Amino acid sequence: MNCPHCGHTAHRVIDTRDTSDAIRRRRQCEKCGQRFTTYEHVAANLLVIKSDGRREPFDRQKLLSGIQVASTKRPISRETIEHLVDQIVESLQAIGRAEVPSKAIGGMVLDQLAQIDQVAYIRFASVYLNLHDLTEVRSEIDRLMGRMGATTSAE
Ligand SMILES: [Zn+2]
Incomplete structure (x- = not known):
């Protein structure tokens, strides 16, 4: 514009x-x-398909709050979170579908958080991927470590 x-x-x-x-x-x-x-x-008509199959309208504020909660006391600025949400919304609009599974949205957030903050990543994952026990949390951490190793091995 x-x-x-x-x-x-x-x-x-x-x-x-x-x-x-x-x-x-x-x-x-x-x-x-x-x-x-x-x-x-934003994505005014977009429906989110929840894990139980119910649909609900996409709620930017809700997504933002979820990321904020995961980022509590982590060195992540409000601006970074806003930017992250904007990128997700842009991706959703680019996909151009009327319905998107909530897991797909969660996955997009995790892709971004993996590059921003590991603790926020795990917190967000435990809620959005519905991790039930330590084994699932550990496998998610392993996945994250693998990703970190691949992208930030120089650190
Ligand atoms: Zn001008």
Whole structure:
């Protein structure tokens, strides 16, 4: 999208707010410095298929809260979490399907969290993958370690 004042395409988000059916963002143009507001009607018709087969409307706020809970007392900024959720929503919109299994959404979050914070990853996994016991948690940790080994072996 372009700046409504000068048509420039680069701008940054200075504030993000969830309303009941849209995300309202205050943006500032990087060229002329003027501010403007955009509304995104996120995945308004997207249905999430839960593990028991029930459908419920996609809820950005709920996803955000879930990640926030998993990130409690971890060095992850609100901005990082917002960005993560934005990426998930963009991916969901790119898929363009009317219904998405909640596990698929959880998997997208985990892909991102794996690169951000290991503790948040395991916390989120235990809720969203419905890990029932230590064996399942351990196999998830092994999976994460494997992934870490593959991507961040230099650390
Ligand atoms: Zn501008």
